[in-house]
Each structure stands twice: as C-alpha cells, then as structure tokens.
Amino acid sequence: MLELNPDIPKDPDKVDRIMKSATRIFAKNGYLQAKTADIAKDAEVSKGIVFRYFGDKGHLYLATVEYVYERLTDVADLSVWTDAKDLGDMIERAVRYKIQMQLDYPAEFKVSVQSFSDMKLLPADVQPEMAEFWKKRTAQSTATLEQPVLDRMHVRAGVDKKVLAKLLNSVGEAVFADAEVFMQKHPNAQIEDFEPIIEQIHSEFDIIEHGFLDE
Missing domain, CATH: 1.10.357.10 (Tetracycline Repressor, domain 2)
Incomplete structure (x- = not known):
C-alpha cells in the first residue's frame, strides 16, 4: 500500500x-x-x-x-486468464470471473472504476501520481495475464501485439462499463443474469480474432 x-x-x-x-x-x-x-x-x-x-x-x-x-x-485466481486455451476462451472466462468478483467485492470494484472518472477532480499534485499508478498496473496486468495467451496464439504476420493488446483492453473496458450500468439497475443480480453481456463480448472478440469480411 x-x-x-x-x-x-x-x-x-x-x-x-x-x-x-x-x-x-x-x-x-x-x-x-x-x-x-x-x-x-x-x-x-x-x-x-x-x-x-x-x-x-x-x-x-x-x-x-x-x-x-x-x-x-x-x-484473484490468475489461472482464469493464464490457463485459457485461446483468446475467446480467455475473455469468456475472464468476464465471468470479473463479474463474479464485482458482485462479491462491490465497494472495491466501484472505487477502482471511479478512480478513472474522478482523476481530474483530484488535486493537481495527486493526478499524475494516480495516472502513473494505473499506467504501471495496466502494463503489469497485460504482461501477467494476457501476454501468455497472446504468445500461444498464431497471430498473422504484421500484427503488432502491443496494438492488439490495447484493442482488446478497449473492448473489455466497454463491456465492463455495460456491466456496471446493469449492476446499478439490478443490484441483486446474479452471475447468470449477465449472460447477454458475456455473449456480447464473446461475439466481439470472435470478430476481432476471425475478422468480419467474407473471403
């Protein structure tokens, strides 16, 4: 701490x-x-x-x-990410797990999410400290959780894995924002109630992994 x-x-x-x-x-x-x-x-x-x-x-x-x-x-059980067989498997396992943790630790998750929107409200000397904290933790999480799965995948030549990781994070953050709104509207929701959101992100990552053009 x-x-x-x-x-x-x-x-x-x-x-x-x-x-x-x-x-x-x-x-x-x-x-x-x-x-x-x-x-x-x-x-x-x-x-x-x-x-x-x-x-x-x-x-x-x-x-x-x-x-x-x-x-x-x-x-956290990091094997949820690191033991995934591919990208689709990883994201489905991760989404289910993070939603369950969000249900189990609502205050902790809320502070974590709010810290991004609240960053500009912080004193000027604290803002760069908060930004640096999340920059380091995001890089650390990517290296620990996502990189082992990406390294096992046969990514086509020319794809920058750093750009790919950034894209995956952006999609993931958008889905978790949807999950946050759903939780606010349904405070007694259980993990089963999030199936539409889980299916949504699975579909989005399937498009990322396999493309959308009919060749």
Missing part, C-alpha cells in the same frame, strides 16, 4: 480500519462528496490521525485505490 509520511509511526490496526472505511465511503459518495470526517468517524479514529497518516484527502484517495487494487489482486 502507498507509504506516506514514512517517518511517522502508524498503528496497523488503525490503518486497516481507515482503509476499509475509506473504501466504503469513497465507493458510496465518490471523491468529491466523501468527507474525511465521515471516514475518520466510521474508522473510529480522529480526523487528525487520518491527515497525520495520509497527508490530505487526495492522497488518502490514492492510498485507498492502491489498497483496493492489492485486495482484489490478493484474492
């Missing part, structure tokens, strides 16, 4: 409570509407402790985003 003010002793239990409270409150209210005083109260610490540990609200938000990323990474 983000280490701020490293010279200041921190109570691990208080840090954990602050992170859990910040996750819930940022998820519910977003960056602008969330109040540090509410986070401190929910965590049963003083507001001064929050600022002493994290410096300001912007860096508290950054630390919370890193906290939820690490939490989701710790519980």
Whole structure:
C-alpha cells in the first residue's frame, strides 16, 4: 500500500480500519462528496490521525485505490486468464470471473472504476501520481495475464501485439462499463443474469480474432 509520511509511526490496526472505511465511503459518495470526517468517524479514529497518516484527502484517495487494487489482486485466481486455451476462451472466462468478483467485492470494484472518472477532480499534485499508478498496473496486468495467451496464439504476420493488446483492453473496458450500468439497475443480480453481456463480448472478440469480411 502507498507509504506516506514514512517517518511517522502508524498503528496497523488503525490503518486497516481507515482503509476499509475509506473504501466504503469513497465507493458510496465518490471523491468529491466523501468527507474525511465521515471516514475518520466510521474508522473510529480522529480526523487528525487520518491527515497525520495520509497527508490530505487526495492522497488518502490514492492510498485507498492502491489498497483496493492489492485486495482484489490478493484474492484473484490468475489461472482464469493464464490457463485459457485461446483468446475467446480467455475473455469468456475472464468476464465471468470479473463479474463474479464485482458482485462479491462491490465497494472495491466501484472505487477502482471511479478512480478513472474522478482523476481530474483530484488535486493537481495527486493526478499524475494516480495516472502513473494505473499506467504501471495496466502494463503489469497485460504482461501477467494476457501476454501468455497472446504468445500461444498464431497471430498473422504484421500484427503488432502491443496494438492488439490495447484493442482488446478497449473492448473489455466497454463491456465492463455495460456491466456496471446493469449492476446499478439490478443490484441483486446474479452471475447468470449477465449472460447477454458475456455473449456480447464473446461475439466481439470472435470478430476481432476471425475478422468480419467474407473471403
């Protein structure tokens, strides 16, 4: 997790409570509407402790985003991606799995997704730190999860795999945005209710993999 003010002793239990409270409150209210005083109260610490540990609200938000990323990474089964036999298999397995995780960890996923739309609302000194955080994590995820599958595929000559990975990520992000809207409209939805969305992304990746021209 983000280490701020490293010279200041921190109570691990208080840090954990602050992170859990910040996750819930940022998820519910977003960056602008969330109040540090509410986070401190929910965590049963003083507001001064929050600022002493994290410096300001912007860096508290950054630390919370890193906290939820690490939490989701710790519980994730990466074999869902790396053991896929091909691109279609990978994306179907990944979509099902990520939707299920989104149902199991709604606050963590919401903070993660909101961090992109909230980025321009952050203080000027925090924005580049958030951008750099996601740049590194995206590159890391691509190398760890998608690249092993792409390396096993017989991609036609001339295709830049970096461009291909970027295209795949763009399509995936669009589908997960659809899933987010669906969840907001159907808060009690189960994984089975997402079959149309899963079929949608499977069809889109089938077109990417096999093309759309009738040769």
